[in-house]
Every structure is written in structure tokens, then in C-alpha cells.
Amino acid sequence: MSRYRLLPTPAQEAVLRDHCGHARYVWNLAVEQHAQWRPGRTSAPGYREQCRQLTEARAEYPWLAAGSQTVQQQALRDFTQAMAAFFDPKNPAGRPSWRKAGRAEGFRIVGRGRQWDVRRLSRHVGQVWVPKAGWVRFRWSRAAPPGAKSYRVTMDRAGRWHIAFAVIPAPVPAPGNGQAVGVDRGVAVSAALSTGQMLHAPGLTRRERTRLRRLQRKLACAKRGSNRRGRVRHTIARLRARETDRRKDWAEKTSTDLARRFDLIRVEDLQITNMTRSAKGTRGDPGRNVRQKTGLNRGILGSGWGQLVRRLEDKAPGRVEKIRPAFTSQRCSACGHVDAKSRESQARCVCTACGFALHADVNAARNIAAGHAVTARGGDGVARPMNREPQLLLQTA
Numbered sequence: 001m002s003r004y005r006l007l008p009t010p011a012q013e014a015v016l017r018d019h020c021g022h023a024r025y026v027w028n029l030a031v032e033q034h035a036q037w038r039p040g041r042t043s044a045p046g047y048r049e050q051c052r053q054l055t056e057a058r059a060e061y062p063w064l065a066a067g068s069q070t071v072q073q074q075a076l077r078d079f080t081q082a083m084a085a086f087f088d089p090k091n092p093a094g095r096p097s098w099r100k101a102g103r104a105e106g107f108r109i110v111g112r113g114r115q116w117d118v119r120r121l122s123r124h125v126g127q128v129w130v131p132k133a134g135w136v137r138f139r140w141s142r143a144a145p146p147g148a149k150s151y152r153v154t155m156d157r158a159g160r161w162h163i164a165f166a167v168i169p170a171p172v173p174a175p176g177n178g179q180a181v182g183v184d185r186g187v188a189v190s191a192a193l194s195t196g197q198m199l200h201a202p203g204l205t206r207r208e209r210t211r212l213r214r215l216q217r218k219l220a221c222a223k224r225g226s227n228r229r230g231r232v233r234h235t236i237a238r239l240r241a242r243e244t245d246r247r248k249d250w251a252e253k254t255s256t257d258l259a260r261r262f263d264l265i266r267v268e269d270l271q272i273t274n275m276t277r278s279a280k281g282t283r284g285d286p287g288r289n290v291r292q293k294t295g296l297n298r299g300i301l302g303s304g305w306g307q308l309v310r311r312l313e314d315k316a317p318g319r320v321e322k323i324r325p326a327f328t329s330q331r332c333s334a335c336g337h338v339d340a341k342s343r344e345s346q347a348r349c350v351c352t353a354c355g356f357a358l359h360a361d362v363n364a365a366r367n368i369a370a371g372h373a374v375t376a377r378g379g380d381g382v383a384r385p386m387n388r389e390p391q392l393l394l395q396t397a
């Protein structure tokens with residue numbers, strides 16, 4: 001998704017804010033409708049029925065009618081897609097939830113038809129058509145993607161507006177080398193590859209982190225509702241937004257790189273929300289880096305792991321496999337011996353059976369590459385039969 005900084009005039013910004021409010025309102029109505037549905041009742045209304053209801057609501061409420069019908073209908077369409085993703089058995093997403101004002105604000109627009117509603121004004125400035133707001137300028141920071149059919153306008157926590165054109169990235173062709181790679185998510189290391197390569201998602205620099213801490217202290221002291229507090233909050237939000245941008249960028253580049261280099265990419269099958277909730281793991285399979293994980297709960301979410309996997313699936317469709325992560329950290333990737341004691345330290349793994357030593361995250365990544373998820377009894381629970389087992393690319397240790 002290519003994102004551009006949108007530069008609305010104050011008058012346009014007011015319109016955009018209204019659109020956000022309407023989209024949120026309509027979305028929340030849909031969430032509520034579906035939340036009240038129980039098995040046995042007639043089915044919750046689908047997109048068509050919801051659109052009919054929207055027309056009725058617009059006839060009744062002038063403030064809603066004053067807004068853009070396109071924006072409101074797209075909110076319903078977004079909701080329908082979110083529900084479909086929620087029910088997708090292959091790749092279930094979270095249930096669409098209630099949207100709060102001021103958080104993840106945005107709306108989507110579809111092009112008006114034949115003419116594509118983006119034009120270039122000068123080398124660095126473009127314009128995009130937004131209903132009721134007219135032509136809104138944006139920073140032409142890179143080539144606008146051809147063939148985008150819809151675009152999404154968002155406001156981040158720092159109050160910056162962006163526009164993103166929805167284009168599913170063209171799949172990256174497989175290299176055809178028959179190689180598989182395992183990717184292990186880590187805390188200290190954002191991602192370890194079975195090749196031994198360590199990938200780090202960038203965050204804030206040391207200086208920025210210090211600044212952030214200082215600002216947070218300032219915020220704690222500032223009086224509620226004061227101008228000073230508003231300014232501090234704004235600065236904090238900008239720092240956070242910078243961090244998010246860097247991670248997004250990292251996920252983009254890393255996913256392209258992996259899709260280019262390997263035929264098959266195996267990752268742990270985990271839902272980030274579950275993992276952050278139970279960093280401790282279970283009794284049989286204690287988690288790794290427990291202290292770091294609970295402490296850096298948000299760090300994991302922020303490490304861009306979820307984004308990376310999503311992008312991988314976009315760019316290497318059919319070439320990403322999810323492996324059940326149980327015991328990948330306690331299994332020796334050389335001899336297959338499973339023993340919790342093999343974990344010598346947080347970073348190092350020394351096999352109690354064969355003495356093989358390796359970075360713990362890389363060892364886990366190699367197990368993932370091999371598709372080995374080990375059952376609690378210690379047997380090899382190879383994930384699933386494969387017609388053609390790709391050759392593993394292993395680090396020459």
C-alpha cells in the first residue's frame with residue numbers, strides 16, 4: 001500500500017473529519033447489528049440490506065444525509081469485507097469491533113468511474129478527488145500506482161492526513177531454486193532466519209527514546225485540558241507515528257526480499273494477540289524470553305511481525321506456510337532431540353544429546369523451516385504431508 005501525505009486546506013479538513021465521523025457511525029451501527037445477532041434468529045443483514053437501511057436513515061437524519069453517500073456505503077462495504085475475513089477459515093481475522101473517535105480514523109472512496117480521480121499538478125504535488133471536499137492536494141512522494149480502484153483517507157494520532165491507494169502488490173515471482181526458509185519471530189531479534197541471518201525491525205533511535213520518556217514525564221505532570229498538555233501529546237504522537245512508519249517500511253522491504261530469495265517461506269502459526277497474552281507459555285512448553293516478552297508486550301506487536309506475515313502472504317501467495325510453533329525452541333535442529341535444558345541461555349541453545357550449539361532463535365527458525373512442530377510427548381509431529389519437500393537451506397554451522 002503506497003501512502004502519501006494528504007494536505008487538505010482547513011475547510012477541506014473539516015469535511016474530511018465529518019467523513020470520518022460518518023464512516024465510524026455507520027461502521028459502529030453495523031457492528032452493533034451483528035453483535036445482537038444470535039444463532040436461530042433470522043440472519044443479520046448483509047451489505048444490500050444494510051445499504052437499504054442506510055438510505056432510510058439518510059432520509060430521516062439530515063446530518064447523515066449531509067454527508068457523502070459514497071463514504072457511508074464504503075464503510076458498510078468495509079464492514080462486509082471485515083466480516084468475511086473474520087469467517088475465513090484459512091486465515092481468520094479478528095472480529096470487526098467498535099471504532100472509537102480519534103483512533104484509526106478514516107474512510108474509503110471508490111473512483112467515480114471512467115476517469116481516475118488522481119492527477120498530478122507538479123513534480124511534487126498531486127490531487128485526489130474527495131466527495132464534498134473537492135480536489136485535495138497530496139505530496140507526490142513516489143509514483144502513484146496505476147490501476148488503483150479505491151483509496152483510503154486516514155488521520156493518524158498525530159493529526160496527519162494520508163491517502164493510500166488500494167493495490168494488492170503484484171506477486172513476486174518465486175526464484176525457482178527449491179529453497180525453503182524458516183522465519184522465527186523474536187523479541188531481541190525481530191526475525192531470525194534459518195539461514196542464520198538476523199533481521200531487526202527499526203524502532204526509535206536511542207535519542208528519540210530518551211526524548212519520548214522525557215515527554216511522557218512531562219505529560220504526566222501537565223494539567224488536564226491545558227494547551228501545554230495538548231502540545232506534548234501531539235509531539236508524542238508524532239514520535240510514535242515515526243516509529244510506525246519505519247516498521248511498515250521494514251515489513252515492506254523484508255517481505256519483498258524473502259519472496260524473491262525463497263520458494264517457500266515457513267513462519268510460526270501464531271496469532272499475535274494470543275502470544276502477547278501468554279508470553280509465559282504453557283507448563284509443557286514454556287515460552288522463550290518470558291521476561292522480555294511480558295515487559296515488551298507491545299514491542300512484539302510493534303516488531304512488525306504481523307505486518308511482515310501479511311505482506312509475505314500478499315507477495316508470495318501460496319508460498320507461505322504456517323507451522324505450529326510448539327517446542328520449536330526446545331528441539332535440536334541437528335538431531336531432533338527435545339529437551340528444555342538445551343536452552344542454555346536466552347540467546348543460546350546447546351543440545352543436551354549431541355552438543356550442537358546455535359543461536360536459539362536461529363535453531364527455532366531451522367525447525368520452522370523443516371516444518372517440524374514437535375508434540376508434547378517428544379515425537380516428531382511433522383505438520384502435514386507434502387508432495388515435494390523443498391530442500392532446506394541451512395546455515396553451514
Ligand SMILES: [Zn+2]
Pocket residue numbers: 332333334335336337351352353354355356
Ligand atoms: Zn542435538
